[in-house]
Amino acid sequence: xxxxxxxxxxEHASRLGERLREARNHAGLSVRELAAELSVSPATVSAAxxxxxxxxxxxxxxxxxxxxxxxxxxxxxxxxxxxxxxxAVWQHLRDVFGFTIATFRYELTLEPxxxxxxxxxxxxxxxxxxxxxxxxxxxxxxxLFRGSQEARLDLAAEELPDDGFELVLPDAAxxxxxxxxxxxxxxxxxxxxxxxPPAYLPEPGRLALSAPFGEGVxxxxxxxxxxxxxxxxLPEGDGEPEARPGCWTxxxxxxxxxxxxxxxxxxxxxxxxxxxxxxxxxMVVDRPVFGLxxxxxxxxxxxxxxxxxxxxxxxxxxxxxxxxxLRAARDACxxxxxxxxxxxNLSHVTVxxxxxxxxxxxxxxxxxLTLPGLTPSQLVSNSRTRPLTRAEIWEHHRALLGVQxxxxxxxxxxxxxxxxxxxxxxxxxxxxxxxxTDLRIRYGSAQSPSQDVPTELEKVEEAxxxxxxxxxLRTRVxxxxxxxxxHEIIVPRELAGEGATFARTIFTPExxxxxxxxxxxxxxxxDGMLDGAxxxxxxxxxxxxxxxxxxKGYWPSQFWFGVHPRMMLAGPTRCADLAEQxxxxxxxxxxxAKKGSVVLRADHPLIGFMYDVFWAPPRAE
Numbered sequence: 001x002x003x004x005x006x007x008x009x010x011e012h013a014s015r016l017g018e019r020l021r022e023a024r025n026h027a028g029l030s031v032r033e034l035a036a037e038l039s040v041s042p043a044t045v046s047a048a049x050x051x052x053x054x055x056x057x058x059x060x061x062x063x064x065x066x067x068x069x070x071x072x073x074x075x076x077x078x079x080x081x082x083x084x085x086x087x088a089v090w091q092h093l094r095d096v097f098g099f100t101i102a103t104f105r106y107e108l109t110l111e112p113x114x115x116x117x118x119x120x121x122x123x124x125x126x127x128x129x130x131x132x133x134x135x136x137x138x139x140x141x142x143x144l145f146r147g148s149q150e151a152r153l154d155l156a157a158e159e160l161p162d163d164g165f166e167l168v169l170p171d172a173a174x175x176x177x178x179x180x181x182x183x184x185x186x187x188x189x190x191x192x193x194x195x196x197p198p199a200y201l202p203e204p205g206r207l208a209l210s211a212p213f214g215e216g217v218x219x220x221x222x223x224x225x226x227x228x229x230x231x232x233x234l235p236e237g238d239g240e241p242e243a244r245p246g247c248w249t250x251x252x253x254x255x256x257x258x259x260x261x262x263x264x265x266x267x268x269x270x271x272x273x274x275x276x277x278x279x280x281x282x283m284v285v286d287r288p289v290f291g292l293x294x295x296x297x298x299x300x301x302x303x304x305x306x307x308x309x310x311x312x313x314x315x316x317x318x319x320x321x322x323x324x325x326l327r328a329a330r331d332a333c334x335x336x337x338x339x340x341x342x343x344x345n346l347s348h349v350t351v352x353x354x355x356x357x358x359x360x361x362x363x364x365x366x367x368x369l370t371l372p373g374l375t376p377s378q379l380v381s382n383s384r385t386r387p388l389t390r391a392e393i394w395e396h397h398r399a400l401l402g403v404q405x406x407x408x409x410x411x412x413x414x415x416x417x418x419x420x421x422x423x424x425x426x427x428x429x430x431x432x433x434x435x436x437t438d439l440r441i442r443y444g445s446a447q448s449p450s451q452d453v454p455t456e457l458e459k460v461e462e463a464x465x466x467x468x469x470x471x472x473l474r475t476r477v478x479x480x481x482x483x484x485x486x487h488e489i490i491v492p493r494e495l496a497g498e499g500a501t502f503a504r505t506i507f508t509p510e511x512x513x514x515x516x517x518x519x520x521x522x523x524x525x526x527d528g529m530l531d532g533a534x535x536x537x538x539x540x541x542x543x544x545x546x547x548x549x550x551x552k553g554y555w556p557s558q559f560w561f562g563v564h565p566r567m568m569l570a571g572p573t574r575c576a577d578l579a580e581q582x583x584x585x586x587x588x589x590x591x592x593a594k595k596g597s598v599v600l601r602a603d604h605p606l607i608g609f610m611y612d613v614f615w616a617p618p619r620a621e
Contacts, residue, residue, distance in 0.1 A: 071379065174190065548598050
């Protein structure tokens, strides 16, 4: 049994001392060397390793100097709650979007006929700069919106009052509802019971391609969400399924041997509860990771090459001072300082001094952790830290997904008939860490919810096979229980360490209309844009390139370049464009009328975002 610290009464104090000593030894530092790095005395380091009660400032310095000492390991007495990198990335994306969602609830009902009915609601939406102005509210609403282009334009045309409103928009088989109470916003979308959605829309809750299950449900995280609730209602009498939760890579591509990132991102597990009365399963996730799918699955697929995934910690993002965090936590509980002191078994003076900014001890912080909503990262990672850069988040994704490439290029060739041939090139695909197994990458075809033109998957398979024969790669088609075909490219382990290059082609018939002129009055967006193309990354890519080659004699009158979350927009939405926030250095682009081509380029793009080029048709002569 660990000894009980005499000064603090914390029986886990010696465990912290052991963690500090192990971290110092792993770093190859002596007590004096570490003390110099921490800017403290050697006596402070020695006392901490013997199980003393270190102050907040000392814990912060430890977290900055020794990467393995995450806030969870410094404050939490049990298993780590989550790696520090998760909160750091989450906070960066919160700043990019400019708002957070307190709770996102996704409800999926499986009817006895096999039909799926879905409903979701984003509640407690608050902007970092407030929702006081109409442009700010419209921007957040457009970023939240998941519907057709027609309904999106109807939303943009609405003039909404400043003091609160409720707006319901019909959208074919769906209904959208926005509510604003003067401070917070909510958004809900549900399916009309007696109407079927368009056949080209994906099945609600469809599994991500890289999910390690043949059947199940999943949902993509597309915004900064504090709490995700996934509710699955089964037909009455089915009984509790043998389902397990997980989080997986994106819809189109995933590293098939490392598909469940739960152990890395959520070491304490993802809680799932079964309600026999309602025949429902519910999973709850705190701060789910943007760009990943979360879900429940069963009928596990065989995977002999599965490898464990280790978390890679990185610095947390800048936030409020510790005093502000502690004061806000007390206010949320609606307690006075004396009431809180009694609840935490602390003196009133200790609580008052903590909220004044005094350097409190670890034992005090641990008692604050019993308050709802507080995490170790909030208490340790808010001092002397800086926000992450996009390149640092890219490094985190590279370590998490275990795969990277030098370049992802999409070249779209538009034919005079309107047919489109897309050539996808992956350059220098390789592992991010050593492995003795083959590298497997799974691909599908993304289809815009605004278009009902199917993509011919057979073309993907044939093209991949031809390229594979030249590069030493192998391909296969995996059929999901849900009826989808997954095209998997297998890179031999020898090539996976050095880097493999291959290409795929996708054919979409009659998706464009090169005969339309600007004055024909058919442009679907207020900006006059008619068509567009997008590219999205699914693993760590150093450079991204989207090229559109137009048919001879056709040259658009205007172009627009932007970045959106995974929204599959049919037209540009300027107020929801995140290019400036994600790439303050600017996106690279090249417009060449002589060659009839336009190119969009981006360095270190992040997973979960669409990089778009839209264009307006030529003017009538």
